[in-house]
Amino acid sequence: MLNLKESGTLKILDKVKSMQSKGVDVIQLDVGEPDFDTPRNIVEAAHRAMLEGFTHYTPSAGIPELRDAVAEKLRSENGLDVRRENVLITPGSKQALFYAVMALVDEGEEVVVPTPAWPSYIEMVTVAGGTVREVPPKDGFSPDIEGIRSAVNERTKLMILNSPNNPTGYVYSQEELRALAEIASDSRVYVLSDEIYERILYEGESRSFGSIPGVEDLVITVNGFSKTYAMTGWRIGYAAGPRDVIAAMNKLQQHSASCPASFVQKAALAALSPETPVRPMIEEFRRRRDFLCGALNRIGAFRVEKPRGAFYLFPEITLAGIDSVQMCNLLLEEAHVSTTPGEAFGGFSRNIRISYANSMEKLEEAVSRIEGALRKKG
Ligand SMILES: Cc1ncc(COP(=O)(O)O)c(C=O)c1O
Numbered sequence: 001m002l003n004l005k006e007s008g009t010l011k012i013l014d015k016v017k018s019m020q021s022k023g024v025d026v027i028q029l030d031v032g033e034p035d036f037d038t039p040r041n042i043v044e045a046a047h048r049a050m051l052e053g054f055t056h057y058t059p060s061a062g063i064p065e066l067r068d069a070v071a072e073k074l075r076s077e078n079g080l081d082v083r084r085e086n087v088l089i090t091p092g093s094k095q096a097l098f099y100a101v102m103a104l105v106d107e108g109e110e111v112v113v114p115t116p117a118w119p120s121y122i123e124m125v126t127v128a129g130g131t132v133r134e135v136p137p138k139d140g141f142s143p144d145i146e147g148i149r150s151a152v153n154e155r156t157k158l159m160i161l162n163s164p165n166n167p168t169g170y171v172y173s174q175e176e177l178r179a180l181a182e183i184a185s186d187s188r189v190y191v192l193s194d195e196i197y198e199r200i201l202y203e204g205e206s207r208s209f210g211s212i213p214g215v216e217d218l219v220i221t222v223n224g225f226s227k228t229y230a231m232t233g234w235r236i237g238y239a240a241g242p243r244d245v246i247a248a249m250n251k252l253q254q255h256s257a258s259c260p261a262s263f264v265q266k267a268a269l270a271a272l273s274p275e276t277p278v279r280p281m282i283e284e285f286r287r288r289r290d291f292l293c294g295a296l297n298r299i300g301a302f303r304v305e306k307p308r309g310a311f312y313l314f315p316e317i318t319l320a321g322i323d324s325v326q327m328c329n330l331l332l333e334e335a336h337v338s339t340t341p342g343e344a345f346g347g348f349s350r351n352i353r354i355s356y357a358n359s360m361e362k363l364e365e366a367v368s369r370i371e372g373a374l375r376k377k378g
Contacts, residue, residue: 012341055263078210114136289311324349
């Protein structure tokens, strides 16, 4: 526990909360949480389930109809060869990632993580007693394939990939996925593919890693409902992978959470139906991405390219003499806008993460405040 780091984002959040408690109007661009309400058909399904008394324990791996629906989604949309036995429903995808790391990584084993990366991966590996080998990108945010190849050794058990990526919004190309699959299959390394942002995609396609031929028995695909369906507070996600790995993860679930909340599983089943209005949310995210990229490049203190997915920007700070922690503090203290230092995602001290999962009105106000604060600084 002493080796475990507190979440870097929480430090900022503590400061935000304390400012807010003093009545300061902080625009929060640090949290990765869609501002939309959960679509009505999903809420109604949960409500109905509760009124019908569906409020007790369920099978630990999840209700059969939801496991089947997830398997069907993964077969038809993602090209994965999975059945009910390959699927585990979990309280949030974070829990699925945690189980997978705990099930696969033993004391002294290594895990390769291309960076920038979501900070929790590293801490999960620390809990399991493993060591992370971080591999920074080579050009822009594309993964350094050769760097990853040379980071893999006889102690490597797992590689954790996340595309579309948090914090960069980068989406791996087909060539990159194929090259990574070759590394995994040559070295028989498991791959945890975090695809939580798969539907938040503005251009091109985002292929599921497990659909690349040759790695079918090595990939654990993780996805969830938080981001696509604005369901962060419901805590529901899933993993799909080889039966033995899923069975091991289910044992961890049996002895910790027992099962995900019963009526939330019914809500998740409704979310997967084609009637859920996902498209309007994606189009709104696209509008915000376009606005924010243009505005940040115009301000002059940042440089950013339009990412293809997720709802984050990871702009480079072009202003001399200020690192990511100082920039985030400046934006918070002078502009009352909260962002996350790039430090938190693998030591990117020249970048900050900005989430645009906030309303257009708030984004416009944030940009004008940031501009004002930077002008004042000179
Ligand atoms: C990359 C990534 N994976 C997983 C999660 C966890 O999502 P959930 O709410 O399903 O636990 C997040 C949430 O911020 C995320 O950004």
